[in-house]
Amino acid sequence: NAGVTQTPKFQVLKTGQSMTLQCAQDMNHNSMYWYRQDPGMGLRLIYYSASEGTTDKGEVPNGYNVSRLNKREFSLRLESAAPSQTSVYFCASSESGLNTEAFFGQGTRLTVV
């Protein structure tokens, strides 16, 4: 039971570099999410995808882009990394509908220097 799988687990980038964080789920969920977690601030939603082919901005979308490649995969791209994007990034998925439970990946710890 893999659940939600994120790659890579750790990454160090230089300011201005780009990278893509990968996420895949094997639970046949419609909804997928990208969150970032910073000390004392909880998890904040970056982008959301309600279904394959649709994406929506969350609370903190600036500096990020996403792609819902298919039902399983939802990637997050940093086009030009900035030190303010140093964070731990979590991907999650859930069924759509009213009484839905969220499942999380193990996170990607990103440092931008």
Add this chain to the structure above:
Amino acid sequence: KQEVTQIPAALSVPEGENLVLNCSFTDSAIYNLQWFRQDPGKGLTSLLLIQSSQREQTSGRLNASLDKSSGRSTLYIAASQPGDSATYLCAVLRVSWGKFQFGAGTQVVVTP
């Protein structure tokens, strides 16, 4: 805008004591509320999901209550153990927004 607050931010108790963790939210129009556990450097593990029509949910030593009218949920952990040391987060799924919104968490330390 929905605010989700968890107080206290940190808590230390001796082994065997019961833990009481609080979560409050300003918008009572929610679909459900979910409690998670997070160990250092790890992802989030779902503990309990309370649907909006429910008042409580139980799993082993864990019991979570929900009072939508007052905008509160409480997670009780009975007879705490050192293995319960972790950060506990609550998240609400709002009717108006459709996505999960998180509190900042309560960091719990259970001392032997």
